[in-house]
Amino acid sequence: MRLAYQYRLRLTKAQEAEVEKWLDLLRHQYNYLLADRFNWYEQNRCSVNSCPLVCHLPKLRDNPDYFSQKKTLPQLKKNRPWYGAVQSQVLQDCVKRVDLAFKRFLKGDSNGKKSGRPRFKSKNRYKSFTFPALSKNSINGNILTLPKFGKVKMVYHRPIPEGFKIKTATITRKADGYYITLSIQDDSVPNIIPADSVSNPIGIDMGLKSFLIKSDSTEVPIPQYYRKAQKRLKKIQKAVSRSKKGSNNRKRAVVKLGKAHKKVSDARKDFHFKTAKSLLDDHDLIAHEKLNIKGLVKTKMAKSVLDAGWGQFLSILATKAVRVAWPTALNAGLLTKAVNPRNTSQNCSNCGKKVPKKLKDRIHSCPHCGYTADRDVNAAINILNLAVGHPVRSKAFRVSVRAPRRRKPIALAGVGKKPTLNLKR
Template sequence: MQLRYNFRLYPAPPQRAALARAFGCARVVFNDGLRARREARAAGLPHLPDGELSKRVITEAKKTPERAWLGEVSAVVLQQALADLNTAYRNLFASLSGTRKGPGIAPPRFRSRKDNRQAIRFTRNARFSITAGGKLRLPKIGDVRVRWSRGLPSEPSSVTVIKDSAGRYFASFVVETADEPLPEAAAEVGIDLGLTHFAVLSDGRKITSPKFLHRVERRLRKAQQALSRKQKGSANRRKAVARVARLHTRVSDARRDYHHKLSTELIRDNQAVYVEDLAVNGLARTRLAKSVHDAGWSQFLAMLEYKAERHGRTFAKVDRWFPSSKLCSECGAVAESMPLNTREWACVCGAVHDRDANAAKNILAAGRAERLNACGGTVRPAA
């Protein structure tokens, strides 16, 4: 399995200037390639092959006075920027032909120098390396100081240098990792995700929602108000933009750390994890959009999925149309209607249910049934 290992970088001022130059050159090559393909399409010409496009926007462009400065950065950075464009077009064509699953892919767009996030990628052809002193050696940039929080499990195949909206630099290594099966556990768990509680487990445990955005909302509002009063193009406005970005990154970092710790705990303690296949995109268009985005369900489920695969656990999603909340986990009766403000309800059999805990139990039962079905088990329930 391929995983990414991220580490904080601390480039010196000359190295920051070299990185800014590399970011700009990669952006220009991407935009030139996109412009060439759009012009060819408008003229009724066939789609430009990848090799012809590389020759036109990199090799020949370096010989012109307008693009001679492309030679100041590593050629691998420019080739990888063009590879991103080619991948975007392949995904677009696969989406239009129906061979790619999921929602439709939009055509690639021009990259702006005002984007909050800038990135360049070095492959093994660039001959990047980690020095004996623990620094990251990048071609035409130098030895950049790295804050190593852990070791790399294998030799990285590529490294992506990222500058985020808060002005921080990161190195993202792609490494090949071996599976690490955990000892078998007897427990299995169903998870009902929500907003009042981040997760309610089938064993009755309720995990409180951290609400990271809500904690800094007051400071974020003041920072945004101060930003709106600054004159565009001024130094004070740049400082205000950086302050707002730092608050947002603090929220996203805390949320990611929380998701990592909780997903690791659930995968370690349970042999199988079952969740509901939520339509997060649809929920993000409702009046609860801010709370849905703050919860970060998609990121959490993605972590559960890849950690289950790596550690030999079972992870499955239950159909979103399964009536987990309205189904009685004791007798199987389905309630006629259940608005969101109903947190507890009584079944005709006499059982009184907590809405979320009952849903988690039903998700666990449905996940087990689907798993037995896939393994060839009996479909008809026992008498």
Template sequence: MILTYCYRFKPSPEQIATMEWWLELLRRHWNYALGQRLNWLHRTRSPIDRCSLVSEPIGEIPEPVSYYTQQAALKETKRLFPEYKKIYAETQQVNLQRLNKAWDRWRKPDASGKRGGRPRFKKTGELRSFVFPRVNSSKAGAHLIDGVLKLSRIGSMPVIMHRPLPRGFTLKQCTIVRKADGWYCCLSMKDDTVPEILPIDSVKTAVGIDVGLEKFLTTSDGEAVSIPKFYRKAQDKLAQAQKVMSRRVKGTKNWKKAKHKVALLHLHLTRCRKEFHYQVAHWLCNKYDLIAHEDLNIKGLARTKLAKSIHDAAWGAFLEILQAVAVKRGLLVEEVNPRGTSIECFNCGSRVEKSLSERVHCCSSCQVKIDRDWNSGINILNRGLMAVGLPLNGCGKSIQDIEEQQVSYVSLRSPHHNL
């Protein structure tokens, strides 16, 4: 199992200047290497025995460009530009490896036939991290000993160890990240032991969750978590800070201060949302052995007029966190087909067409009347139980109890998000 812990460290002004210069040099090298790849692609796109429908550059056909050819050219880069000699060698290699992964995601489709976007040239300040691929080994560029991080050619810096490193894990990689409020080191560690997944026969409690915009999620047990709407509540302050930044002359010190304030607001919102997601994920994993959720097309939903609210809820980030928390505990998370979960009646299976504004499920066949999201949660639970081969048990309540009970809201410890 691989974990990543993020700690803040305190560099000196000289060390900050060195790391910022490293980031700028690595950004330039990224852009040059990406330009090499795109130039080779444009010059070899049209076959030699036919013409292209669009204009293509002609001339000498360059040699194929790959990670290995660009890595071999690092020696020539250091000869022509001596400032690159001051950067740790493996850090430059990892920078090219990152570009190679982004290139392969664009050029080579995955198992489902999807491809990533084209790698982009990075503007000044857009590259915010660099990597030391080895930690605490004999030839490593990064060493973390007794709360002190020592980086090759940068120096030693104190680290705020707000939580201890887990026992049994071996440090593998150190990523230095520049954020709006300071510098952080993200330590990736590995333990060869893998948590044992709970056997299907040992599942005692199961739940289906239906995520939404009126309520963040509703469980098949009739419990709901209210949606915090972090971005909606902070829109006024964000708009005011962005208005101040837009009135400054771009590139001046006052513009940079205003831009930094906007970045701090966005960083605070991101952290509040992430903390909330972890609270909900741990609450679910504490209560249930099996958690079923819909396999939503979030990118497609985010193209609708509800895009701002969907991005604010961040369902995709929450489901990833839920999966990670469940795996570390050895619990089961099952994705189910979302089609028809809001329309089908959990009791008789009849289709009850309803618009998005109708929040109550009223079945004309069996006369069941419950909350729309609760009905969806029960359907999701039943589909999850069918997927793993367990008997259906609905929500464990009688129809009369379900009709009499209202959806109850769960109070979680709300993160501090006052801006």
């Protein structure tokens, strides 16, 4: 299992200057290697499948790949001695970043999906560098020893779990300071409970009126951190727009804006972690929809969907469910299951028949069986039933079924009664 622990660094002024120097050198090298890739790409491609018998094509050169570009690093340090200050493996990681970016551009990822043309990095776009290997005793209290960089002080707010080894360390510059992300690994395989032996499953339906609603009818209110901070963000953004480019006032306003956005992001992430922990403490299987978030953010609900952060929450929930970080973990080896959201809001969770509803209809009322419930609760129960494979009723949830009324027989005039004469006026 691979986890990432992030700590804040307490760097001195000299160490901050050294970090900025490394970032600047690595950025220039990244841009140089990427330009070399683009030069090869432009010289060796052709828009047609054939050429004339007599053509004047330049001499073709070998494709610059990861290994050929990595072999140029020793010569780089000879030609430019100031690159000797950067640790060798950090430089190699820079070459790896170029290789991955260019491969995604030409070949695509594991699913064959290609990304856009890689950008040349400006100063504000190259913000991190990685140490691919660390020694076993690199942490001593709140002091972390990095190769060729030295000892750095960090806020060691939680210890590395036993059995985990530090694989990589990435120093990142953010709006409010510098952070280090330690990638730790444990070779043991987590013991995940089988789906047949779950005792307390739950289904959740993600929404915008509430953040999520469980199948037992309890809900988690949506915090809307971005919408609440939008007025303040607008004011700071206006100060950035009105200041002159390149001025110190603009730099201070940009830093202030970055800190404000980071505060919103951190508050949302903290809410996601706490919500995931409360779910996993009470339930051993959490069923949720497999949402197409990229499609939802192209609609009119884009701001609300991104403010809720469904993708980040579901990723945190899946990671925490299988985590075996320490022996006393309450959420170790649990299950999360994504189901197809098709017709989960339309089908009746009691009889299974389809009851068409519009988005404005918030109450599910089945005309076939008389079952009545909140629309989102009905969807959460359907999600749970799809994940488990059979109908599940929580003990805390009472099924509201309205018995169909018996209609009284209609009395027709002159049928079954003797005709009477009413003489009263």
